[in-house]
Amino acid sequence: MDLLLIAVSFSAIPILSAFIIRNRAIKVLLCGIALLGFFVTGVLVGGFFLPDLIGYHGIWLPFAVLGLIYILCVMYVFRKPSEPKIRKIATLSAAGVILVLAAVFVAPSVYHALIPRVDEEMNLYDYEPFGHYRYKDDVLTHFDSSVAKLTEESTLKLTGELPRLDGATALYPLYSAFTRAAYPPPEPTVGLPEYSSGGDFRDENAEYRPIVGCSATPAAFSNLTDGYADIVFLMGVSDEQRRAASDKGLELTLTPIGYDAFIFFVNNRNNAENLSTEEVRGIYSGQYTDWGEVGGGRGEIAAYQRPDGSGSQTKLQEIMGDTPLRPAPTEERFNTMMGMVRWVADYKNYRNALGYSFLYYVRDMLGEEEVKLLSIDGVPPTPETIVNGAYPFANEFYAVTAKRDSEYLNPERTENIDALLSWIQSPQGQSLVGATGYYPLG
Numbered sequence: 001m002d003l004l005l006i007a008v009s010f011s012a013i014p015i016l017s018a019f020i021i022r023n024r025a026i027k028v029l030l031c032g033i034a035l036l037g038f039f040v041t042g043v044l045v046g047g048f049f050l051p052d053l054i055g056y057h058g059i060w061l062p063f064a065v066l067g068l069i070y071i072l073c074v075m076y077v078f079r080k081p082s083e084p085k086i087r088k089i090a091t092l093s094a095a096g097v098i099l100v101l102a103a104v105f106v107a108p109s110v111y112h113a114l115i116p117r118v119d120e121e122m123n124l125y126d127y128e129p130f131g132h133y134r135y136k137d138d139v140l141t142h143f144d145s146s147v148a149k150l151t152e153e154s155t156l157k158l159t160g161e162l163p164r165l166d167g168a169t170a171l172y173p174l175y176s177a178f179t180r181a182a183y184p185p186p187e188p189t190v191g192l193p194e195y196s197s198g199g200d201f202r203d204e205n206a207e208y209r210p211i212v213g214c215s216a217t218p219a220a221f222s223n224l225t226d227g228y229a230d231i232v233f234l235m236g237v238s239d240e241q242r243r244a245a246s247d248k249g250l251e252l253t254l255t256p257i258g259y260d261a262f263i264f265f266v267n268n269r270n271n272a273e274n275l276s277t278e279e280v281r282g283i284y285s286g287q288y289t290d291w292g293e294v295g296g297g298r299g300e301i302a303a304y305q306r307p308d309g310s311g312s313q314t315k316l317q318e319i320m321g322d323t324p325l326r327p328a329p330t331e332e333r334f335n336t337m338m339g340m341v342r343w344v345a346d347y348k349n350y351r352n353a354l355g356y357s358f359l360y361y362v363r364d365m366l367g368e369e370e371v372k373l374l375s376i377d378g379v380p381p382t383p384e385t386i387v388n389g390a391y392p393f394a395n396e397f398y399a400v401t402a403k404r405d406s407e408y409l410n411p412e413r414t415e416n417i418d419a420l421l422s423w424i425q426s427p428q429g430q431s432l433v434g435a436t437g438y439y440p441l442g
Contacts, residue, residue: 202223
C-alpha cells in the first residue's frame, strides 16, 4: 500500500505542477515523470490489488483507465485541443469509456468479492473432551465441554497406551464424547494440549503430541495410514483413499457406529422443495443447469462442491454412481463445509445456490437457519425417515482402522483399540451417539 501511495504521488504531483508552470520544456519533463508514475501505478494495481477482485484476466484494465486519464491530463496541460467544446467532448468520451470498462469488468467481480465468503472451519473449542483451563482472576479455572455425557459410570476406563483419535469435523463432538467417557482425565493445565482439537499429530517437535484431535477427513485419513492416528471417525472412505491405503499395503476396517443423513439444501428464499435422486445426478453431471428444469423457479443453478477426499464429496460421488461428476469451477468449490453452508445461506445467493452436507453438522453444530433442507424423492430428512430408512440418503458412519499383515500400525495399543471399538457399539457407546444428535445403530 505504501508503494502504491508513492506511485500515485509520482503521477499526481508532476501533472498538477505542469498545469501551473509555464515553461514548455519543464512541462514535458514533468509529464514524462508523471507517465512513469502512471505506469508503476498500473503495475501495482494490475499485479497486486486487482487480481483479488477480478482475477488476472483483467490485468490490462488499470493500464487502459490510467492511460486515458494521462492523455486527458496532457491535453489540458498543453491546452490541446484548444477549443473548449472539443475538450469537453474528449473528457466526457474518456469518462464514458472508463465507466463502461468498470461496469463490464469490475462491478460484477467486486459484487461477488464483497459477498461475505466464510471459508474457514468452525471453532471446535467448545467440543474438546475435557473442556479447557485458563486463568481467570489469576486462578487456573476449568471451563467444561459441551460434549454429550453419560448419565452413569462408564464401563470402559482405558489406561496405558491410549489410542490416538482423529476424524471428520462433523464427527468431532461424538468421538470427543467417547474420549470424555473412556479416557483418563488429564492433569489441569492451560489449554490441555494433548486434547486440543487443533493439535498437529505430525509435529515431532511439539512438547505435547495430541491424543485426540480433529484434522478433518483428508488429513485424518492420511494420519491413519501413516500411523499417526489409530482410529479415525469418518462418514465414508473414497475409492481414491482405498487405493492409497492398498498401495501402502494396508487393510482397512470400517466399523459402523451410527447413522446420519446426507442432505441437500438451498437458501430459504429459493422456492425449490424437492429433488429426485435422478435430478441430483442430473444437476451435478451438468445435464440440468436451470432451476426451472427441476421444479423450481427459473435461474441458473450454482451447484457447489467440496474437494475430493472430503467426507461430503465422497458421499456425493457415491450418489452419482456411474454418472460422471461435472468438474466444479474454483468459485463453486469450498474447502470447508462451513464455507459452503454460509455461502448458500447468504441472501445474495438465494436465486441459484445448491449445497450439501450432513444433517447433524448443519442443524446442530452450525445451527444455520437461513437454509432450507430439500426432500429427496418426496421424503424429507426427519428423525423418523432416517431411522426407518425411508430417506434415501441416510447412511452409516464409521470408526476406521488400518492394519498391515493383520497388525495395527501401533501394535502396543491393540488391546485398547479393540476395547474402544467394542465399547462404542455397546449400549453405553450408542447412548452417546444418540445424545450427541446422531442416530444409533439398530
